[in-house]
Amino acid sequence: MDWLAWLSLAGVCALGAMSPGPSLLVVVRNAANGFAHGAACAIAHGLGIGCYALLTALGLGLILTGSPLLFGGLQWAGALFLVYLGWKSIRAPAPEPGQPPATEPAVPAQSVASAAAQGFGIALFNPKVALFFAALFSQFVGLGQATVTKLAMAGLAAGIDMLWYLLVSAALFFGRRKGIRPGRWSHRLQQLFGVLLIALAARLLWQI
């Protein structure tokens, strides 16, 4: 993989982590119990993402060596799914001006360990994550690719997710004190995510 491929992988992972969904909800709800809860949830979520991403990269590698034809089919299905995700992100409705962002009730006060368990659990059971990594990695796994490359891909995805949700927890903790709220920028980021996903899928067409 060249540096451009690594860069686009990192960009899509970052925007994937930033897009709203069940994982964000779980981190936000746990962060409402305090920074330690949010951080534990974020770190465990990142670890869950790492396990998932590694299994997906290794699995795709096995499929590619066993049946290149099946892999080709998966790669196309993955590209179509990325276009679909991208389109949905671009078309996502903007928040109404002046409307306060939905505030999530905190989960009932519980231990930091239980916050971590929730983070790990949602990474494994969030259906968006499974499809996302299968589609994304099918665009980057190649024949004869070293296992360490796949490990690095999974590590990159896990690290980015972890960092993002740690930032979210910190922003919620400090922002709540200062009364800062996430604004329109999250909508713009989501649209940028959409464009990047479609560009990535288009790369497959280019390679033929």
Ligand SMILES: NC(=[NH2+])NCCC[C@H](N)C(=O)O
């Ligand atoms: N890189 C990823 N797709 N990470 C998983 C998080 C997905 C999404 N942000 C959610 O909250 O559900």
